[in-house]
Amino acid sequence: MPIHMITMPKWGLSMEQGQVNGWLKNVGDKVAKGDEILDVETDKISSGVECAFDGILRRQVAQEGDTLPIGALLAVVADAQTPDAEIDAAVEAFQRDFVPASAEAGESGPQPEKAQIGGRTVRYLKLGEGGTPAVLIHGFGGDLNNWLFNHADLAAHRTVWALDLPGHGESGKAVETGSADELADSVIAFLDDRGIDNAHLIGHSMGALVAMTVAAKAPQRVASLALIAGAGLGEEINGDYLAGFAEGSSRNALKPHLMKLFADPALVTRQLVEDIVKYKRLEGVNDTLRKIASEAFDGNVQRTRYRDRLAQLAPRTLVIWGADDQIIPAAHAQGLEGDIRVHVLEGKGHMVQMEAASEVNRLLDDFLGR
């Protein structure tokens, strides 16, 4: 059996290094493909590093507290029979040849761009080439960085576009009514502008509602729907969260609400909170969020529901949910009629595409086909 090197992953375009927060497996533990073996924190988020191999954890090369560049050696997995001397030699060879990517090289990678579409600034990120393109639509109060763990993996086999909805990220902040209809029209205008005839729409939370609305308005544009913790599939939604997010302006006010987004509240880093505080200070954001929330939701009730005609909206549909979602109950994934693939991931929350990124990427890739 070969010796497998587990290295510092690159999550998102801006990541250059990560800090080892702690080990989840001990040396000598049996590990399987998909197991999380250690926690890593970046300036954006904390997450578990998954093992891509079956075997025994033979070495913890990185120490808790170490800050290491992407690609640096974290751990070694091999079978129990591999001699220690061989593992030590492999580690030594790796460390001797390892050259961290320079910061400049990191910055020359793909960056988000901006376009004027329908009189509004739209920020988007394009990665990958070919295939039927996938378009990633974030949720309420989010932006294209909500997909930072997903962009690159999905772009390995197709063009991937992620955009900031009106009122979000670095797109223009003004909306008319803020209805799902208006947001869907802005996505259709984006598809027109970028010359995308037909795409897989992948929506998270309110972005799923927007994706379904696009499919209802322009079915010929939609190759498939992938709905992650989607709004629009049931009645309940956590109105306290929506109100708290829309009204909160300081770190202390927002943090308790943001912690509901993840099953593991420790994933809410200070930088994540700080980024949201900075977004919320931007001119026009709070007005727009209030409009969008009141159009889509009435307290704890979602106004628009596609549940009864979901199977008719698109040729194929995938639904992914975190079982511990505190914003929109995972129960909405159950009892959907028609040929719909449903995956509910245990122990994960509303931001399941971040919290269980590798698993969600695998499910999406498998669903989209190559």
Add this chain to the structure above:
Amino acid sequence: MARKITFSQAINEALSQEMARDETVIVMGEDNAGGAGSPGEQDAWGGVLGVTKGLFHKYPGRVLDTPLSEGGYIGAAVGAAACGMRPVAELMFIDFMGVCFDQIFNQAAKFRYMFGGKAVTPVVIRAMQGAGLRAAAQHSQMLTSLFTHIPGLKVVCPSTPYDAKGLLIQAIRDNDPVIFCEHKLLYGREGDVPEESYAIPFGEANVVRDGDDATIVTYGRMVHYATEAAQKLAKDGIEVDVIDLRTTSPLDEETILESAARTGRVVVVDEANPRCSIATDISALIAQRAFHSLKAPIEMVTAPHTPTPFAGVLEDMYIPSAQQIAEAVLKVRG
């Protein structure tokens, strides 16, 4: 990706965006318009360090040159504010503020109070302060505490380009007189700043780092030294809260007291001279309101009680260092 600009550019952008939004916003000061139209000069100088460069042509008639008479034009700015304008007056060095104290302390700061709330004075006075530029004792002082002392004034000391833009926009929109203190060694500092307009509310401190082992309270340029000290201490396993006050009036007492009560060990860092300073003010607040949580006497790291020396080596010794801050933390840790 967020765009990086300098502290100086962030101030310029805040002025420009507010001038575009509200035509009552005007800029006045020495050499703001100077140089415009002279041979070989395409643009106005934009003040002594060029912070307002580019605004003169963009907003015709709204960037005014003033005589070298701070008493005169600060008075004019206060009067214009009382009559409905939103002037932003640039006063080169805060050290020259002495000749405008009546205009600031007796007029601007008192109008709202003495006219029963019927008058507002939305004036912003920008001035550079702080040591480190080899500019000697009359051009290097940190006078934040003088203005913080006066009820009716708001006092802002940004530490980053992001804060400079958001706090200046808030200052311009605020209906009270605001003294906006810019540390002269921060002008070239770069940081991520959104292109869009945004305001940072006054009285909301920024917690730059989290830690339960000690609290450092500071503001302005010292935030960076405190952060450097905290990073160094973190390598030895000592995690420190670093609180950037952002505004010394109003003061975010809640954030200071919460942290002090949690850690019980406090270092206050102030580049100013120690007597009647922000350092003593914060120390008194904590001593009075969080005394029973304290596990060690509060430490202050400040400049000594002397004028700023002109000699470079002495000036460097005069300014508090990251090393001194780290040592103070170790001292309160016991």
